[in-house]
Amino acid sequence: MERPKPRETDFSRGFEEERKSILNMDYEILEARHNHQEIVEKYDRIASIYDLFGILMESKARQRALEIAAIRDGERVLEVALGTGLNFVEILKRNTRGWVDGVDVSSKMLEKAEKRIAKTGQKNYKLHLCDCRHLPFDGELFDVVMSEYLLDILPVEDFVPILCEFGRVLKKGGRLIMVHMTKAERVWNRFYEGIYRLQLPLLAGCRGVWAKPFIEAAGFEGFSREFVSQMGLPSEVVRAVKGFGPPSNGGARHARASRGSVGSKYHS
Numbered sequence: 001m002e003r004p005k006p007r008e009t010d011f012s013r014g015f016e017e018e019r020k021s022i023l024n025m026d027y028e029i030l031e032a033r034h035n036h037q038e039i040v041e042k043y044d045r046i047a048s049i050y051d052l053f054g055i056l057m058e059s060k061a062r063q064r065a066l067e068i069a070a071i072r073d074g075e076r077v078l079e080v081a082l083g084t085g086l087n088f089v090e091i092l093k094r095n096t097r098g099w100v101d102g103v104d105v106s107s108k109m110l111e112k113a114e115k116r117i118a119k120t121g122q123k124n125y126k127l128h129l130c131d132c133r134h135l136p137f138d139g140e141l142f143d144v145v146m147s148e149y150l151l152d153i154l155p156v157e158d159f160v161p162i163l164c165e166f167g168r169v170l171k172k173g174g175r176l177i178m179v180h181m182t183k184a185e186r187v188w189n190r191f192y193e194g195i196y197r198l199q200l201p202l203l204a205g206c207r208g209v210w211a212k213p214f215i216e217a218a219g220f221e222g223f224s225r226e227f228v229s230q231m232g233l234p235s236e237v238v239r240a241v242k243g244f245g246p247p248s249n250g251g252a253r254h255a256r257a258s259r260g261s262v263g264s265k266y267h268s
């Protein structure tokens with residue numbers, strides 16, 4: 001896929017012009033800061049304090065994602081990178097008669113999630129310790145795949161393969177709902193990417209990304225996007241659907257019967 005010409009945001013060109021350019025996704029995505037192993041170690045380390053950040057800066061976009069997902073009771077739902085389970089318990093509440101799977105690579109985040117979920121008293125779920133590049137599920141299993149604040153910590157070259165993997169496990173007509181930090185659309189939103197550029201630790205390795213071209217390259221249809229800002233953190237909430245046609249080339253290339261659980265008490 002041809003990537004748009006990289007460019008930094010430049011509000012000196014005038015706010016409206018810059019905003020239009022951002023919406024056209026004509027700007028650079030910064031390099032991911034951490035490799036896979038560093039990400040696992042980082043989230044294991046910050047699991048005990050993660051909720052502070054997760055609630056203060058991300059709850060509004062997560063709430064909007066739940067509304068857009070419009071989960072119907074009885075559906076089979078997958079949450080990828082469920083973290084400490086802030087969203088997972090909300091999915092469970094809306095899906096008492098269905099089934100919910102959650103995956104994450106950090107055992108410490110999963111431990112926190114497990115404690116939070118236990119308080120709901122619901123039993124219709126399973127957590128899996130695994131890398132989302134190789135989901136331990138058969139194809140076409142889920143009505144909904146949700147993931148929040150994952151894409152913004154991963155390398156750009158992983159976006160399409162990972163989205164194809166999400167597409168593989170979704171049923172035809174299934175919904176993909178994602179939230180991640182995106183590029184600033186207002187001057188004050190630039191604060192967080194400034195922190196990222198300065199290599200300060202506050203963002204846990206997140207930088208602004210946009211999903212549209214990658215989601216479309218992975219063969220999804222009907223893309224829609226909303227911008228949400230909370231405490232200056234710019235997020236995009238995106239929705240797309242797996243079509244009823246044959247898989248796209250990208251999907252076929254990356255479809256696999258992989259079973260990548262790294263093993264622990266959390267598995268299928």
Ligand SMILES: C[S@@+](CC[C@H](N)C(=O)[O-])C[C@H]1O[C@@H](n2cnc3c(N)ncnc32)[C@H](O)[C@@H]1O
Binds near residue numbers: 039081105106148
């Ligand atoms: C910023 S947190 C978001 C957690 C949760 N979705 C939320 O919104 O509160 C990112 C999460 O992605 C998980 N993660 C990172 N890389 C992953 C991968 N390759 N596969 C599965 N989970 C991953 C991390 O362990 C962490 O829990």
